[in-house]
Amino acid sequence: PDGRLLAIDRDPEAVIEGEALARDDERFEIERGNFGELRGLLEERDWMGKVDGILLDVGVSSPQLDDARRGFSFSDDGPLDMRMDPSAGQSARDFVNSATEEQIRTVLHRYGEERAAPRIARAICARRQERPIETTAELAGIVESVVRRKAGAKHPATKTFQAIRIFINDELEALRAGLSQAAAALAPGGRLCVISFHSLEDRIVKRFLRDNSRVDPALSRLPEIPPAARPRLRLPSKAVRAGADELVKNPRARSATLRVGERLA
Template sequence: MRGEAQAGHLPVSQPSAHLPVLYTQVLEGLQVTENGTYLDGTFGRGGHARGVLQKLGQKGRLLVMDKDPEAIAVAERDFAPDPRVSIFRSSFADLLHWDATADGLDGVLFDLGVSSPQLDVAERGFSFGKDGPLDMRMDPDSGESAAQWLARAEEREIADVLWTYGEERASRKIARAIVAQREKTPLTRTAQLAELINQVVPRGKDKSNPATRSFQAIRIHINRELADLEAGLDAAVARLKPGGRLAVISFHSLEDRIVKQYFNKLAKAPPSNRRLPEQQAFVPTLSLVGGAIKADEDELAANPRSRSAVLRVAQKLEVRA
């Protein structure tokens, strides 16, 4: 149970439920200072945000964002009473449009992908293991659902999405089956889609469900996750103060590749080519803080979902003209 709030402030004791992924490593990476301003761009259920708030003093500020209305409802319930906290429902890709970030940030956290509560609630349509409406939207009030997209998309577009975002080798075969099935019966349930994919793709040696990669790919496409990540990284670096840190947790290779390449682009000079005219001297914007950080054995044993998590941290440099 959470402790009782005192003087209008959020209780600082960590809940007894399991900690969010890479909790300790995130807090170490952000190096939270007492009077700093920090943005959690993917609030979820507030695990990392609560850890940051514990380290803030009376003059510190915590800004939290999420495009999921259920996450925002939790933030309003548990965090809004604390005057140090501000809450904004939106994608972190839009953080530049939030006036609260205008004075600069000392740290930013993005915890990418789908959250455990989203996976665990069948009605959200993220899980092939639980039958529910084929939705998959992190913001159910915006855009089209997975069912709506699958009902209208051309076979080639579906195949391209499955290959690009899920690295699904049987993408064309699955897309063909989806188009053939929807001519008979609309695909409106997660169990329908999972069963169809299982009929098309045999279970591999790793015993994972054949629908895993397709569900991931469709979810990424529906939520524009990779495009939002690229925009969010630019926005975060723009708002970070010199010395501020950006921490990003990713859960699959596509996300991690974008983060790694982005950090390297701003931290390392590109290789020179003696055959080309000399370019203007490279001025780094970021400094890498270590390399890829992964869960230790204790966390893996307590939380199997942390197995694929990768944390990368970078610090903004002061760029002199």
């Protein structure tokens, strides 16, 4: 009953929903921000080093995917936006209509691991010479025009949408900053739980937990390990993935991976 829960979300619509919940329970509060702003929000409350648990739920949310106005999904046509905070930064429309072919190719390859990145980038630049690319359906159609759709496989535009979304929201840098700040915020025995949804995110999380749960091999032969080089975390379990029952209730959990680190004294 004495616990407190602080939620952080960069989406103003999610914050409005959270504020409605906060009015019903004074133990809960929500702030607008991203993972990289965690330290500042905790320092304001004098919570650094005192937190018992942190959950980072990475990536786009179901409400964002399901709202065609937000431009995250090609399932329903909508304006090509993809910003988690619609008031900040460039939109996906701005990016695909102004970036060079090389920039688009790099983003698709780096953040979507898209093998067809050169062909897709070339097709985007060719189409925008005719008219600006304005909607999610237009962008998905451009990708489909150069990437063959295989039966039973994901939509050919999946990786393109993922890559552009990650890039314009600077998601991976926010994740890296959030992981470091979260580990520092935990009390001894506190746990950091991270749910990621694709390999790029999961590799970052896996590497962070691995590096912070072992001694640097270069220092392992020293008679005494310096305090700053000692492990900060232990790994209480292997990665967890959704089981069959969960997938029936929540099919979007099929690609989710949960990893956990526990703060050492």
